[in-house]
Amino acid sequence: MQNVRQLEVPLQRYMFLMDLQERNERLFYKLMIDNVEELLPVVYTPTVGEACQKYGSIFRRSQGLYISLKDKGRVLELLRNWPEKSIQVIVVTDGERILGLGDLGCQGMGIPVGKLALYTALGGVRPSACLPITIDVGTNNEELLNDEFYIGLRQRRATGQEYTELLDEFMVAVKQNYGQKVLVQFEDFANHNAFALLDKYKATHLVFNDDIQGTAAVVLAGLMAGLKFAGGTLADHTFLFFGAGEAGTGIAELVALEISMQSKTSQEEAHKNIWLVDSKGLIVSSRKDSIQPFKKLYAHEHEPVKDLLSAIKDIKPTALIGSAGVGQSFTKEVIEAMSSINKRPIILALSNPTSKSECTAEQAYSWSQGRAIFGSGSPFDPVKYNEKLFVPAQANNAYIFPGFGLGVVISGAIRVKDDMVLAAAEALAEQVTAEHFDKGLIYPPFSSIRKISTNIAARVAAKAYDLGLASHLPRPKDLVKYAESCMYSPIYRSYR
Ligand SMILES: NC(=O)C1=CN([C@@H]2O[C@H](COP(=O)(O)OP(=O)(O)OC[C@H]3O[C@@H](n4cnc5c(N)ncnc54)[C@H](OP(=O)(O)O)[C@@H]3O)[C@@H](O)[C@H]2O)C=CC1
Numbered sequence: 001m002q003n004v005r006q007l008e009v010p011l012q013r014y015m016f017l018m019d020l021q022e023r024n025e026r027l028f029y030k031l032m033i034d035n036v037e038e039l040l041p042v043v044y045t046p047t048v049g050e051a052c053q054k055y056g057s058i059f060r061r062s063q064g065l066y067i068s069l070k071d072k073g074r075v076l077e078l079l080r081n082w083p084e085k086s087i088q089v090i091v092v093t094d095g096e097r098i099l100g101l102g103d104l105g106c107q108g109m110g111i112p113v114g115k116l117a118l119y120t121a122l123g124g125v126r127p128s129a130c131l132p133i134t135i136d137v138g139t140n141n142e143e144l145l146n147d148e149f150y151i152g153l154r155q156r157r158a159t160g161q162e163y164t165e166l167l168d169e170f171m172v173a174v175k176q177n178y179g180q181k182v183l184v185q186f187e188d189f190a191n192h193n194a195f196a197l198l199d200k201y202k203a204t205h206l207v208f209n210d211d212i213q214g215t216a217a218v219v220l221a222g223l224m225a226g227l228k229f230a231g232g233t234l235a236d237h238t239f240l241f242f243g244a245g246e247a248g249t250g251i252a253e254l255v256a257l258e259i260s261m262q263s264k265t266s267q268e269e270a271h272k273n274i275w276l277v278d279s280k281g282l283i284v285s286s287r288k289d290s291i292q293p294f295k296k297l298y299a300h301e302h303e304p305v306k307d308l309l310s311a312i313k314d315i316k317p318t319a320l321i322g323s324a325g326v327g328q329s330f331t332k333e334v335i336e337a338m339s340s341i342n343k344r345p346i347i348l349a350l351s352n353p354t355s356k357s358e359c360t361a362e363q364a365y366s367w368s369q370g371r372a373i374f375g376s377g378s379p380f381d382p383v384k385y386n387e388k389l390f391v392p393a394q395a396n397n398a399y400i401f402p403g404f405g406l407g408v409v410i411s412g413a414i415r416v417k418d419d420m421v422l423a424a425a426e427a428l429a430e431q432v433t434a435e436h437f438d439k440g441l442i443y444p445p446f447s448s449i450r451k452i453s454t455n456i457a458a459r460v461a462a463k464a465y466d467l468g469l470a471s472h473l474p475r476p477k478d479l480v481k482y483a484e485s486c487m488y489s490p491i492y493r494s495y496r
């Protein structure tokens with residue numbers, strides 16, 4: 001840590017840690033686990049975003065498996081080349097929507113590598129059981145195509161049948177090589193592929209889309225935790241989403257599911273208090289014929305509205321949730337409008353990395369006069385406002401996927417169902433205390449993430465058993481203890 005701390009530039013810290021992961025994996029994880037709050041912003045958002053942008057020029061050695069269009073017809077052979085045979089979790093991207101940074105092509109590999117480092121450090125999945133994969137179908141990023149250090153195919157993205165066939169060959173090869181208990185986490189695909197892939201493979205494979213399902217669970221957990229202390233129910237709230245893609249509609253769907261379960265109403269009824277804004281403005285019924293299918297449920301009767309501020313004034317939301325990848329879009333006027341409508345406005349600035357955050361923590365607290373219940377995708381330091389210290393919550397799916405994956409792995413689950421995602425959200429929400437909430441937190445601190453992940457894993461596993469989807473039999477009596485006992489710890493064993 002002394003060596004890490006001597007480096008002032010975050011990207012240099014990233015490179016140092018990646019070298020360490022390569023050289024002494026056990027020490028890398030020991031550092032990660034003991035200093036999680038300090039190192040998370042280096043290995044994960046925001047620094048991993050910069051690392052992906054510069055991946056070609058900081059490249060040292062392959063950290064994962066690259067599968068390109070040129071490998072069509074021999075994907076299974078490639079998988080068999082990976083030195084580790086007993087894989088439990090794959091994180092795969094095609095690099096088209098890396099955080100809020102857009103298409104980074106093959107250089108998106110930093111994301112599967114970073115996510116899997118968290119699977120091990122935060123969730124205790126063995127490092128040798130983790131496989132980062134990047135599918136290289138080209139990039140539409142002109143800057144990268146002209147960059148002499150770009151590491152991927154120098155061509156524009158393949159689409160349509162060519163894309164679908166490669167992805168299908170990949171999914172079939174994964175199942176053929178590792179069986180049906182390997183978890184495939186889709187990460188940072190552009191939404192036109194993300195929804196289609198999840199839909200296509202959820203019935204035949206063990207698949208999880210972190211951006212849709214993981215983000216949904218972490219936000220729902222934060223909302224449930226907030227309500228536990230601020231009072232009221234989800235059904236009392238009006239939600240306005242700024243960004244109607246994977247994260248936005250994923251959260252909206254899970255919130256609607258929870259509302260319908262809590263208040264025993266139809267999901268259709270629950271959708272009525274959920275509104276979405278996309279790049280063309282508020283989603284309203286007159287746009288129904290021209291919007292993507294996953295937005296249609298939210299196309300309510302209303303006049304067209306072009307901008308966010310007018311939408312807030314019209315809809316009067318109690319919660320504003322940003323996931324449009326547009327930095328500084330929650331302006332002073334936006335936060336002030338939310339604060340004039342609500343005593344405690346809920347403001348979530350989910351977009352990553354920090355440069356894409358809808359607002360900073362300081363802006364949220366000062367513009368709301370310290371009344372905002374605030375969370376952000378990338379971390380912000382605590383803020384002093386009017387002599388009170390506010391600790392901003394980090395509303396990031398990193399709270400969910402490590403524990404969720406551990407639960408799936410230890411139960412030998414063969415499919416992911418919404419109820420398992422809900423179970424993860426509930427388990428996280430239950431771990432938030434009044435003391436956390438008083439500081440401004442709607443999540444417990446990352447310093448206790450291994451314990452948090454254990455509890456999430458136990459609940460997810462329990463749900464998998466209840467649903468008859470768990471293949472690891474008999475069902476362990478105490479799933480929390482069992483989850484704990486399965487977690488990788490970076491200790492040196494004595495061989496004497
Ligand atoms: N905190 C967390 O855990 C997570 C954060 N994220 C972050 O969320 C962001 C979006 O991710 P994701 O949902 O997957 O991306 P998508 O591309 O699926 O969705 C982006 C949405 O934002 C809308 N949008 C884009 N520009 C504007 C604009 N100027 N005004 C209003 N809406 C706009 C798009 O509109 P249209 O549909 O019209 O194109 C689309 O609906 C990223 O920054 C990502 O890092 C994602 C997952 C997890």
Ligand SMILES: CC(=O)C(=O)O
Pocket residue numbers: 045098099100188210211351352377396397398
């Ligand atoms: C956190 C995350 O998954 C994202 O920003 O895409």
Ligand SMILES: [Mg+2]
Pocket residue numbers: 099187188210211
């Ligand atoms: Mg992501």
